[in-house]
Amino acid sequence: MTLPSQAARPPTAPQTLGFLLLDNFTLISLASAIEPLRMANQLAGRELYRWYTLSHDGGPVRASDGLQVTPDAATAVPLSLDMVIVCGGVGPSRSVQREHVHWLQSQARQSRRLGSVCTGSWALARAGLLDGYETSIHWECLAAMQEAFPRVALTTRLFSIDRDRATASGGTAPLDMMLNLIGRDHGRELAAGISEMFIYDRVRNEQDQQRVPLKHVLGTTQPKLLEIVALMEANLEEPIGLDELGQYVDVSRRQLERLFQKYLNCSPSRYYLKLRLTRARQLLKQTPMSIIEVASACGFVSTPHFSKCYREYFGMPPRDERLGHSRSSQSVELTVLGPAARTETSQELVSSAVLALAQARGEPTYASVPL
Template sequence: MLGNLPKEFPQVIGFVLLPRFSMIAFGSAVEALRQANRISGRELYRWPIFSVDGQPVTASNGLTFTPEGDLDTAGRLQTIALCGGVEVQKAADRRLISWLRRMDRQGCDIGGICTAAYVLAKAGLLDDVACTIHWENLASFVEEFPELDVSNELFEVERKRFTCAGGTAPLDMMLNVITQQHGHELAAAVAEQFMHERIRDQHDHQRMSLPARLGVRHPKLLSVIATMEKNLEEPLSRAQLAREAGLSTRQLERLFRKYLNRSPARYYLELRLNRARLLLLQTNLSVIDVALACGFVSASHFSKCYRDFFGRTPRKERGLPGEGNDLRKVG
C-alpha cells in the first residue's frame, strides 16, 4: 500500500499522464518527492512518467511532456499513479482499462490523481474501497457510480488503492506518505520549502469554507446556504428554509438581498443550474435525468431556466443540435 516502507530504495512511483491532465496536481505530487530527496540527501523516490501510447502528452494548460515509455513499460512497476484532468471520460478507453485490470491481477498498487479516479471506477478497481475525486466532478461521479464509497476528502488510501482530489491535495497526500515512511521532521521540512503552513490529512475537506467562498460571515445566512447545497435534488421551500434557520421569510429575503444581492429563490436556482451544468458536461445522463437530479419537475422548465441563465439550451451545452433560433446572451 502507498505509505508502507518499501523493501528497497529508491521507491519508484510511475506516473501515467492522461490527455489534458492537471499540471498542478501532477506537479504537487512530484515536487514533494523531489524535495524529500533533496533535503534527505538520499534518493528516496523516483518518478518516471509514461503515457498510454508512449507519445508526448499535453496537459490542460497546453504544456507537453515526453514520457519514458508506454503502458507496457510502466507495467514493470509496482506503484502506478494515473493523472487525470479535463474530459477524463475520453481517456477511459478499452486499452487503458484492460491494462489497469491486468496490473491489478499482478498485485500492483494503483492510484488516481485529480479526475483519474473515474478511469479506475470504469475499470472496476474501486468497488471495495473508499475513494475521492475533485469536488467539481463529485456530483457526476456519484451519479454514474452510486455503488461506490465516495468521500469529499482530500485523498483516500486503502489497501492497494489511492485516490486524490487534485489541485494541491497531492502535495498533502505525498507529505503524509513521507511522514509515514521517513518521519514528520522530513515531511515538515518539505512542506516548509513550499510555504505550505499545515500538512493536511486525508480527512480534511476539499472545498474552502462557505465564509471564505462567499466573503460572508452571517451565521444564519450561511446556515441557509449550507441547507440549500444539501438539498438540490429536492429543493426546500422558502418557508422551510426560513424555519430551519430560525428566521421569518421576510428576514430571509432581507439577508439574501443585503449580502448576495439576489433573492433566496434566485440563489437556490443558480446553485441547481450550476450543478446541472456539471452533470451535462461530465456524464451521459439524459437531459430529463439531469433535470430531475437538480430539482426540476420537467425537461421543458429546466431547459428554459438553463437557457435564461447560461444563454444556451442543455442540448447546446453538450454540442448537440439545439432547438429554435439563436439564443440571446444572459446579462
C-alpha cells in the same frame, strides 16, 4: 545502546512510481504529486523515490492548460513499479480509453498499489479497481461518478488512503496526500522538512474536506435555499435566528425546515452549527487565536459549550485540534510492497529522479534530514 550511523544502515531500494497521464490532465496536480518526491530525495541525500511519466502509446499528452508533456515511456514498457498513479483532469469520461483500463487491470493483477489525482480515480473506477474503496475525486465529478460507479465509496475528503489505494482530489490536494504517504514511509520529520521547503504552512490530513460549492450540489433550482445559506455564511459571529432568516427570503420557518431536510438532509440549525464549527476548525489550525477568541468569533456564548459541540462533531476537543492530534495519525499504515526485480528494459530507462538528485547536491539542504 547506540544507534547505527546513517552510513552503517543498509540502503533500501527506492520506491518506483509510474504516473499515467490522461488527455487534459491538470498540470498542477501532477506537479503537486511529483515535487514532494523530488524534495524527499534532496533532503534525504539519497534516492528514496524514482518516478516515470507514462502514456498508453508513449506519445505526448496535452494538459488542460494546453502544455504538452512528453512521457518517459509507453505503458507497454515493462517497468518494475511499486505504485501507479493516474493523473486526470478535464473530461475524464472522454479521456479514459480501453487501453488505459486494460493496463490498470494488469497492474492490479501484479499487486501494485494504485492511486489517482484530480479526476484520475474515474479511470480506476472504470477498471473496477475501486469497488468498496473509500475514494476522493474533484468535487465537480462527485455526482457524475456516483451515478456511473455506485459501488465506489465516494467521499468529499481532500484525499483518501484506503488499504492499497490512495486517491486525491485536484489542485494542491495531491501534495498533502504525498506528504502523508512520505511521512508513513520515512517519518514525520522528512514530511515536515518538505513542507517547509515548499513554504506550505499546514499539511492537511485525511479528515480535511473539499469545500463543495452548494450551488454545485443544488444547481439553480433552489435560489431561496442558496440565499439562506449565504446569509448564514455571512453571519457566523452573530448567528441570525431561524425566524429572521425566513423573513429575509420570504419563507416561513416551517418551509425553511422542509427545504433543509429535503435538500441538505438536516435541520437549518444543524447546518448553521456545522458552518460555525467548520470555520472554528480553520481558525484553530491556521491562526494563533486563543480557543476563547475562536469560540467568540464563531458565535458561541461560552467556551465550554463550544468545546462540547466541537467534540461531538469532530470527535476531539478544540485543544487537541490545536495541538495537532489527529485520528488519522492512528490509522493503519499502508503495506509497502518490496520492489520487484528490475528487468533489463527498465534499467535502461533512467528516471528523472536521478538527474534531479544530482542537481540537488549543490543545495544547502541536501541530506539535511537524516534517516
